[in-house]
Amino acid sequence: MKILVTGGAGFIGSHLVDELLSEDYELVVIDNFSSGSFDNLSNSITSPKLKVIKGDLRDASVLVASLSDTQTVFHFAANPEVRIGDPNEHFENNIKATYNLLEVMRKMDVANIVFASSSTVYGDAEALPTPESYGPLKPISIYGASKLACKALISSYAYTYSFRGISLKYFQCYRPQK
Numbered sequence: 001m002k003i004l005v006t007g008g009a010g011f012i013g014s015h016l017v018d019e020l021l022s023e024d025y026e027l028v029v030i031d032n033f034s035s036g037s038f039d040n041l042s043n044s045i046t047s048p049k050l051k052v053i054k055g056d057l058r059d060a061s062v063l064v065a066s067l068s069d070t071q072t073v074f075h076f077a078a079n080p081e082v083r084i085g086d087p088n089e090h091f092e093n094n095i096k097a098t099y100n101l102l103e104v105m106r107k108m109d110v111a112n113i114v115f116a117s118s119s120t121v122y123g124d125a126e127a128l129p130t131p132e133s134y135g136p137l138k139p140i141s142i143y144g145a146s147k148l149a150c151k152a153l154i155s156s157y158a159y160t161y162s163f164r165g166i167s168l169k170y171f172q173c174y175r176p177q178k
């Protein structure tokens with residue numbers, strides 16, 4: 001099976017790349033290297049099963065090349081800035097990028113997507129630890145709102161176009177230095 005990992009040069013995405021390669025999958029990584037790096041891919045960059053494309057999800061034409069013969073997408077690319085930042089950056093790199101990806105997937109009959117969502121979709125949750133079923137979802141950051149919008153888009157593609165979508169709500173992730 002061939003898998004596309006968006007944001008595969010980032011912190012979490014690069015660990016996923018290492019893991020998927022150890023399971024012998026064929027991978028394509030697309031990343032614009034805005035916060036990712038080749039250092040993150042040092043364990044896997046020499047693998048013949050890995051192809052790295054430097055490209056931006058805001059450009060749908062890059063996605064067409066990346067998705068050829070792909071069955072599944074792990075969508076981890078995003079502007080991960082939780083603090084205020086520039087709302088337009090969140091719209092472009094999170095919502096528009098996800099929309100571009102879903103549209104190219106739809107046109108190319110790629111119907112499986114795993115999305116890196118976030119605990120920020122809960123906002124100031126009153127229940128701690130927060131159960132997966134908690135609601136209503138009331139994000140308090142632009143980042144959280146963008147993640148919730150992406151999740152809603154994926155849900156709508158699942159119901160409208162028979163996609164299979166999974167949203168993983170990560171809380172604070174940390175790692176040892178590679």
Ligand SMILES: NC(=O)c1ccc[n+]([C@@H]2O[C@H](COP(=O)([O-])OP(=O)(O)OC[C@H]3O[C@@H](n4cnc5c(N)ncnc54)[C@H](O)[C@@H]3O)[C@@H](O)[C@H]2O)c1
Nearest residue numbers: 007010011012032033034035036056057077078116170173
């Ligand atoms: N780290 C956490 O604690 C945490 C918590 C919740 C959710 N998440 C989500 O998990 C995913 C990975 O987070 P991370 O901590 O590894 O962040 P990261 O910044 O290390 O990884 C994001 C990657 O996406 C790439 N990218 C950004 N915009 C892009 C674009 N327009 N086109 C192509 N590539 C683009 C970056 O260069 C980077 O490699 C993100 O979607 C993030 O929102 C992370």
